[in-house]
Amino acid sequence: MSARSSPTPALDRARLKKFTASVKSHVPCFRILLLGGRGVGKTALAVRFLTKRFIGDYDSSVERMYQLSDSSSGSPVEYMVLDTIDHELKSNVDLKDQINWADAFVIMYSVTDERSFCEVDRLKFLISHMRKGKSNERLFFPDQYSSANNSNIICYLVGNKQDIYGERMVTPEQGEHRCRTSGFTAFYEVSVRESAKRSREIFFDLHADWLELKAQLDRKPVKLGRSASTVSSRPVSPGTLLRSLTFKRTSLQQDSKSRSPSPSLSQLAPGQASPCKFRIQVHQHHNYTAGASHGRRRRLGDELWTALSRDDGEPLADLDDDDKFEDAIVSLKVPVLNREC
Numbered sequence: 063m064s065a066r067s068s069p070t071p072a073l074d075r076a077r078l079k080k081f082t083a084s085v086k087s088h089v090p091c092f093r094i095l096l097l098g099g100r101g102v103g104k105t106a107l108a109v110r111f112l113t114k115r116f117i118g119d120y121d122s123s124v125e126r127m128y129q130l131s132d133s134s135s136g137s138p139v140e141y142m143v144l145d146t147i148d149h150e151l152k153s154n155v156d157l158k159d160q161i162n163w164a165d166a167f168v169i170m171y172s173v174t175d176e177r178s179f180c181e182v183d184r185l186k187f188l189i190s191h192m193r194k195g196k197s198n199e200r201l202f203f204p205d206q207y208s209s210a211n212n213s214n215i216i217c218y219l220v221g222n223k224q225d226i227y228g229e230r231m232v233t234p235e236q237g238e239h240r241c242r243t244s245g246f247t248a249f250y251e252v253s254v255r256e257s258a259k260r261s262r263e264i265f266f267d268l269h270a271d272w273l274e275l276k277a278q279l280d281r282k283p284v285k286l287g288r289s290a291s292t293v294s295s296r297p298v299s300p301g302t303l304l305r306s307l308t309f310k311r312t313s314l315q316q317d318s319k320s321r322s323p324s325p326s327l328s329q330l331a332p333g334q335a336s337p338c339k340f341r342i343q344v345h346q347h348h349n350y351t352a353g354a355s356h357g358r359r360r361r362l363g364d365e366l367w368t369a370l371s372r373d374d375g376e377p378l379a380d381l382d383d384d385d386k387f388e389d390a391i392v393s394l395k396v397p398v399l400n401r402e403c
């Protein structure tokens with residue numbers, strides 16, 4: 063892994079192009095734009111990602127491009143993280159160029175600063191607005207990756223300063239709610255000061271989400287993760303995902319060696335109720351789990367949970383153990399009621 067950072071007073075279109083051109087052409091480049099109110103911890107997050115360290119005091123008068131070469135996911139990628147200054151201090155043209163430059167976005171707020179939380183919606187709106195239908199204005203990326211709608215924008219909402227207990231003004235529930243209602247891709251609450259791992263996970267997850275989106279748009283197979291094999295890149299809805307899972311019928315008394323052959327979901331008759339427990343395994347080769355971090359596996363769990371709920375909201379599955387999502391293989395025990403589940 064190699065890292066470097068370059069300060070510059072204003073990263074306008076020309077400078078962005080120069081930076082992008084400086085990356086070796088054979089290394090895929092992943093461009094992230096960090097946005098958020100003043101003092102929320104943008105620089106701290108970028109520095110954490112780059113150096114794993116938390117310094118404490120950062121120069122907020124310059125925009126800085128952070129670059130990190132990483133191969134931990136199996137193939138090399140050059141992360142370019144643009145840490146912006148307060149967007150009210152710069153021209154709309156510069157902001158628009160930066161938004162069009164980026165592949166993915168992180169909008170930050172501080173849980174101790176309600177104003178920064180209010181700012182989040184405005185920034186999200188700006189991104190959606192400036193990217194919408196403007197494919198020919200993308201600076202460095204082919205048109206098909208332009209954002210015709212929110213689902214084509216990878217944008218994380220990140221609440222920071224979780225460690226400051228006494229001064230909290232925004233709850234995690236408010237953050238989650240904002241994530242859902244404002245069309246963010248994911249929500250994280252972190253303390254950049256306390257956890258390098260959680261802070262860095264944001265960037266790796268962002269990249270994995272970006273690869274997934276790119277693969278969906280390309281309709282080409284994509285290789286993901288250290289141990290991943292080539293996977294289908296078609297958009298995977300929770301329902302499709304569920305149907306593609308391998309069901310392993312397990313009796314709780316049986317040990318793993320004496321398990322009966324795995325029936326697929328389609329082998330069950332419609333409406334057939336089964337009192338058996340089924341263990342669903344989402345194998346490593348599935349793009350949802352390949353190299354996935356805790357945050358992504360949790361989201362997979364949420365999606366599965368939704369898919370496993372009936373229309374009337376009654377769950378079909380009992381989540382066996384929430385901690386299972388820590389594992390590389392996600393496991394749920396499900397009583398299969400019919401093939402529609």
Ligand SMILES: Nc1nc2c(ncn2[C@@H]2O[C@H](COP(=O)(O)OP(=O)(O)OP(=O)(O)O)[C@@H](O)[C@H]2O)c(=O)[nH]1
Nearest residue numbers: 100101102103104105106118120122223253254255
């Ligand atoms: N307690 C605590 N302080 C933090 C955390 N992250 C950042 N800070 C502090 O918050 C202050 C602002 O952090 P910066 O990283 O400069 O924030 P910024 O968003 O880049 O600020 P501007 O560039 O001015 O917009 C610094 O004093 C950091 O030490 C955190 O997780 N917990």
